[in-house]
Amino acid sequence: MSRNILAIIQARSNSTRLPNKILLKINRKTVIQKIYENLLQSIYINNIVVATTNTKSDDNLVRILKRNQIDHYRGSHKNVYQRFLKTSKKFKADIVVRITADCPLLDIKIVDKVIKNYLDNSVQYSSNISPPSFPNGLDVEVFSRSLLEQFKNKIKSDYDKEHVTTYFRKSHKIKKINYFNKTDQSNIRLTLDDYEDYINIKNIYNYFKNKKFTIYQVIKFLNTKGKIYKRENIRNDFDELGEGQKLWKKAKGIIPGGNSFISKRGDFFLPDHWPSYYGKSKGCNIWDLENNKYIDLALMGVGTNILGYSYKPVDDAVINSIRLGNMSSLNCKEEVLLAERLIKMHTWSGMVKFAKTGADASSIAVRISRSFSGKDNIAICGYHGWHDWYLSSNLNNSKNLDSHLLQGLYTSGVPKKLKGTVYPFNYNDLAGLKKIIKNNNIGTIKMEVMRNINPENNFLNKVKEIAKKNKIVLVFDECTSGFRECFGGIHKKFKVTPDIVIYGKAISNGYPLTAVVGKEEIMQSANSSFISSTFWSDRIGYVAALKTLDEMEKNQSWIKITETGKKIKNKWKNIAKKYNLKIKITGIDALPSFNMPYLNWVKYKTYITQEMLKNKILATNSIYVSMAHKEIYLIKYFKVLDKIFKKIKSFEDGEDINKFLNSLAAQSKFGRLN
Numbered sequence: 001m002s003r004n005i006l007a008i009i010q011a012r013s014n015s016t017r018l019p020n021k022i023l024l025k026i027n028r029k030t031v032i033q034k035i036y037e038n039l040l041q042s043i044y045i046n047n048i049v050v051a052t053t054n055t056k057s058d059d060n061l062v063r064i065l066k067r068n069q070i071d072h073y074r075g076s077h078k079n080v081y082q083r084f085l086k087t088s089k090k091f092k093a094d095i096v097v098r099i100t101a102d103c104p105l106l107d108i109k110i111v112d113k114v115i116k117n118y119l120d121n122s123v124q125y126s127s128n129i130s131p132p133s134f135p136n137g138l139d140v141e142v143f144s145r146s147l148l149e150q151f152k153n154k155i156k157s158d159y160d161k162e163h164v165t166t167y168f169r170k171s172h173k174i175k176k177i178n179y180f181n182k183t184d185q186s187n188i189r190l191t192l193d194d195y196e197d198y199i200n201i202k203n204i205y206n207y208f209k210n211k212k213f214t215i216y217q218v219i220k221f222l223n224t225k226g227k228i229y230k231r232e233n234i235r236n237d238f239d240e241l242g243e244g245q246k247l248w249k250k251a252k253g254i255i256p257g258g259n260s261f262i263s264k265r266g267d268f269f270l271p272d273h274w275p276s277y278y279g280k281s282k283g284c285n286i287w288d289l290e291n292n293k294y295i296d297l298a299l300m301g302v303g304t305n306i307l308g309y310s311y312k313p314v315d316d317a318v319i320n321s322i323r324l325g326n327m328s329s330l331n332c333k334e335e336v337l338l339a340e341r342l343i344k345m346h347t348w349s350g351m352v353k354f355a356k357t358g359a360d361a362s363s364i365a366v367r368i369s370r371s372f373s374g375k376d377n378i379a380i381c382g383y384h385g386w387h388d389w390y391l392s393s394n395l396n397n398s399k400n401l402d403s404h405l406l407q408g409l410y411t412s413g414v415p416k417k418l419k420g421t422v423y424p425f426n427y428n429d430l431a432g433l434k435k436i437i438k439n440n441n442i443g444t445i446k447m448e449v450m451r452n453i454n455p456e457n458n459f460l461n462k463v464k465e466i467a468k469k470n471k472i473v474l475v476f477d478e479c480t481s482g483f484r485e486c487f488g489g490i491h492k493k494f495k496v497t498p499d500i501v502i503y504g505k506a507i508s509n510g511y512p513l514t515a516v517v518g519k520e521e522i523m524q525s526a527n528s529s530f531i532s533s534t535f536w537s538d539r540i541g542y543v544a545a546l547k548t549l550d551e552m553e554k555n556q557s558w559i560k561i562t563e564t565g566k567k568i569k570n571k572w573k574n575i576a577k578k579y580n581l582k583i584k585i586t587g588i589d590a591l592p593s594f595n596m597p598y599l600n601w602v603k604y605k606t607y608i609t610q611e612m613l614k615n616k617i618l619a620t621n622s623i624y625v626s627m628a629h630k631e632i633y634l635i636k637y638f639k640v641l642d643k644i645f646k647k648i649k650s651f652e653d654g655e656d657i658n659k660f661l662n663s664l665a666a667q668s669k670f671g672r673l674n
Contacts, residue, residue, distance in 0.1 A: 005115065006093035007039050007048045008084060010164070011101035012077070014057040017194045022101045023061060024198055026205050031192060032061070034104045034205075036070055041108045041212075044115045045097060051087040053077040079161045085152060088145040096148070098141040098164060102192045104201055107215040111140050114179050118142040121659060125168045125176045131272035131663050133181040137190035138215060140179075141165050147174070172614075177659050184271070184664055185219065187252075243289035244276040263302050269620060270609045271664045281309035284628035286618065295617045295633050300624040303480055303591070306506035306561065307551055308628030314509045317547040318540055326539050334542035341549060342517050345488050348497045350520025354513065355536050358479035358504040359385025361514035364531055365500050366444060368518065369473040371525035375443025378422045379436045382448030384477055392418035428456045433463065437470055446475040449491045452586040452593065460496045467499075473522060479504035479514065483552060484590035484625075485562050509548040513541030558590070561625040564634075565589035568623060571638050578642075579649040593622030596648070603657045604648050606666045608641075615640045620666075 011032060013020050022032045029037075032050065039048050049071040052058045058074070065072045073090055075083030088096050097115060099106065110128060118126035126142040128134050143165070151167060160167045168174050192201060204218055248266050252258040258265055266274030275288040286294045286309070300306075307314065321334075339352040353368070355361045362384045370376060384390045394411045396419060423440055425432040427447075436442060445467050449460065467474040476498040478489040483506040486492040491501065500518035507513060516523075552558065569585050569592045576583035576596075587593040595601060605621050612619040617637055623629075651657045 003094035004092055005044050005046050005095045005097060006088060006091050007042070007045045007097040007099055008087055008093075009035055009039075009048065009050045009099045009101055010080065010084075011050050011052050011061065012055075012058055013052075013061050014055070015193075018192070018198065020060075021192055021198065023064065026104060026202055027209075030064060031104045032065070032070075032101060033068060035099065035101060035106055036068075038106045038108050039099065039111070042112055042115070044112055044119070047071065047091060047093075049073055049087060049091055050101075051075060051080075051083050053083075078158070081148070081152070081155050081161045081164050084164055085145075085148045088148060093145050095142060095144055098143070100139060103137050103139060104192055105137050105190045105204065105215065105218060106140075107138055109214060110134065110138055110179070114140040115142050117177050117179050121177050121656075123175045123177045123659070125165070125174055126179070127165075127169075127176075128179040128181075130169045130176065130178050132186040133184045133664055135185050135188035135190045135215065135219070137192070143168060176662075178662070180658075180664055188219065188222075190215075190218070242275060245272060245274070247289070248274075248276040261302070263299070267667045269298075269666055270606065270613060271667065273610065273613065273663050275613075275618075283308045283310075284626060284630075284633060285309070293616060294613075295636065297612075297617055297619045297623050297629070297633065297637050299618075300626045300628075301510050303505040303624040304508075305510045305628075306483060306557060306624075306626050307509045307548065307555075308626050309510070311509055311551070313551055314511075314544055314547045317543050318511060321539050321543040324539075327537070331537060332539040332542060334539060334546060335537070338515070338542045338545050341546065342503075342515055346497075346501065346517055348519065349501075349517045351518060351523035353516040353518075353523065353526060353531065354541070355516070355533070356512040356514060356541065357385075358477075358502070358514055359387050359390075360533070361479065361502045361504060361516050362446070362477060363387045363389060364516050364526075365475050365477075365502055365518075366446065367529055367531055368516070368523060368526045369444040369446075369475060369500065371529045372522045373443030373471070373473050375441055376421050377440050377442045378444040378446055379433060379440075379442050379472075380422055380424050380446050381427055381433075382451065382477060384446060384448075388414050388418060389422060393422040393424050395419035396423075427451075427453050428459050430457075430459065430462055430466075433466065437466065437472070442470070442472055444473045444475060446477060448477050449481055449489065449494070450588060451480065451591075455494060460491070460494050464496050464498070473500065474498045475500040475502065477502050480591070481588060483507060483558060485558055485588055487552060487556075487558055490588065507548060508541055508544040509551075511541050511544035513545050515545075555627060557627050560627060561629075562589045564629055565592045565623075565625045568592050568625070568634070571634075572641075575638070575642055575645050579645050581645060581649055581652070587622065590625050591622065592625070595621060598652060600651065600657055602665045603661060604651065606663065607648070607657065607661060608644055609666065610662060611644050611647075612637075612640060 011022050013022065015021050023030050026034055036048055039045055050065055051073050052061055054074040055077050062072055062074065073087040075086050084096065114126050114128050124143060124147050127140060129139045129141065155161055155167055192198060207221055248258060266276040277289050279287045279289050279291065284296050284300065286296050335354065342352050343349050353364055355364055366378065366389050380393065391409055391411050391414045394409060395414060395416060423436045425436055445463065464474055476489060476491050478501055481490040482503040489501050491498060499522050500516060502514065502516055504514035507515060566589050569589065572583060572585055572594050582597050583594050584597060585592065585594045596604060598604065609620050617640060619637065
């Protein structure tokens with residue numbers, strides 16, 4: 001049975017920023033005519049009508065529509081929802097295609113894709129804006145007239161009355177589908193809202209003259225001969241976003257990448273839906289800017305809060321130190337006390353140097369090692385931060401770290417003269433390490449002791465033997481693994497000692513502090529170089545670390561979080577087995593992770609995060625386990641995960657995952673492979 005598909009162009013003349021914008025001329029035709037002519041090319045649309053207001057300001061618009069034999073309907077100025085409903089009734093629509101009059105560059109192929117999505121799938125609402133991935137100015141929405149009828153009595157707020165479809169997009173009762181662009185271009189502005197937009201759009205039409213063109217041709221033109229108009233791109237549905245999502249969009253315009261720490265970027269979790277910002281945190285709970293409370297079964301401060309958020313004994317010690325003064329012209333005694341404590345824990349060591357970040361500590365260790373050995377070249381295994389010395393590995397080959405350890409790390413700004421100084425080797429690849437040492441005059445081996453892969457064939461001890469034989473400084477990076485499975489570094493578990501070990505993250509439970517612990521004769525080489533920074537001397541980090549170590553030792557935190565991690569791994573395995581899903585579980589017990597070897601894994605991972613978020617849980621496919629992860633939280637997590645795994649099984653059996661995703665798939669700029 002054929003269905004009447006009606007395109008309704010929502011239009012009014014009294015725009016605040018650009019009055020009468022829909023009547024401006026582009027190649028001798030008004031904007032409204034351009035949109036109308038574009039829609040005429042659709043293979044699905046049966047009729048097109050302009051839904052405008054019954055106010056006097058739109059009288060001229062109506063005269064122009066009549067002159068050009070374009071159907072119209074006049075309705076409420078404020079209640080646009082009602083205007084759409086009455087328009088659809090008058091023109092006997094079965095299906096409505098909603099178009100706004102600020103889209104003169106509308107691409108009919110995209111319009112038809114959104115309509116086809118609606119027709120081919122058992123959905124009630126289809127669009128390309130929930131979330132947006134196409135440039136602003138190509139918005140299309142499709143829904144039935146019966147849906148307008150069904151919810152007419154539930155549209156109460158002025159906002160929903162004005163924006164027509166916001167209620168549909170927010171409702172979990174309505175089955176929806178979204179048409180995604182191949183790449184997210186939602187930051188590109190091609191809408192008509194002010195005079196500068198108008199000039200930009202005129203230039204595009206003038207370039208293509210009277211020829212038909214697609215949006216991809218437009219973007220190619222703007223990239224090569226024109227300019228992509230990228231002001232702050234706030235859509236009409238901006239108010240639908242949560243406070244954290246709004247702030248994240250703003251942040252991306254004024255902070256490179258949106259923030260200063262890549263691991264906390266919302267696009268890596270759930271684009272346009274991740275809360276992004278917090279108001280407070282306690283235990284393993286986080287409250288966002290709208291006071292929504294979440295269970296954090298994901299990052300726990302990216303591994304920093306091993307005892308839990310706002311852990312009172314540590315916070316009290318820090319607050320007291322602030323009252324006494326955090327900085328002065330003299331040194332704080334806690335620096336010495338912490339150094340003594342760490343040396344006592346590591347009887348093979350003799351000196352300690354402190355910093356604030358893992359990347360700084362790594363660079364300190366490298367500087368000291370180079371000073372001691374007299375050799376520049378380094379063999380690395382694992383992730384070691386953002387500094388030049390580390391990224392220079394990719395100067396030899398731009399994909400050097402892709403094939404070995406990391407993906408997507410760029411070298412822009414890294415001095416080319418560092419090329420040939422850093423050489424990556426794979427974990428458990430002893431032969432690869434030996435080859436690097438043989439050919440490259442290596443003075444330092446710097447490696448993560450363990451992340452996702454267990455050492456095989458006594459790998460760590462053999463690395464130490466090679467280092468000793470070749471008079472190479474062995475540096476263990478335990479910024480992530482330290483204090484999780486042992487009181488100290490995980491190297492203790494394997495009974496192998498390095499020349500230098502680096503600690504960060506968990507050592508001070510969320511307060512900035514990292515430590516470089518090493519043998520005295522090597523650490524003394526720091527005096528032959530210059531290693532110094534003002535804020536390495538503040539009191540807070542030392543106080544927090546001392547108290548954190550006290551609490552760890554008292555509670556035997558490493559034993560408890562390891563036991564919790566083992567439970568999590570077993571439960572993952574059992575639920576996957578229940579639904580006959582393939583699963584690969586990796587990581588140390590205190591930092592477990594999993595993936596599924598399926599073609600759609602990235603989408604499944606995104607779906608996991610999406611569904612967990614609906615249940616007020618922050619989760620992905622790995623967990624930094626903390627002392628705050630009590631059984632009550634795990635019970636809720638696994639109850640939700642059971643349903644998610646069941647659904648993933650249905651996706652593997654043929655159900656379309658795309659119909660259930662409310663966002664683009666999570667982005668992945670880099671991946672840690674060890």
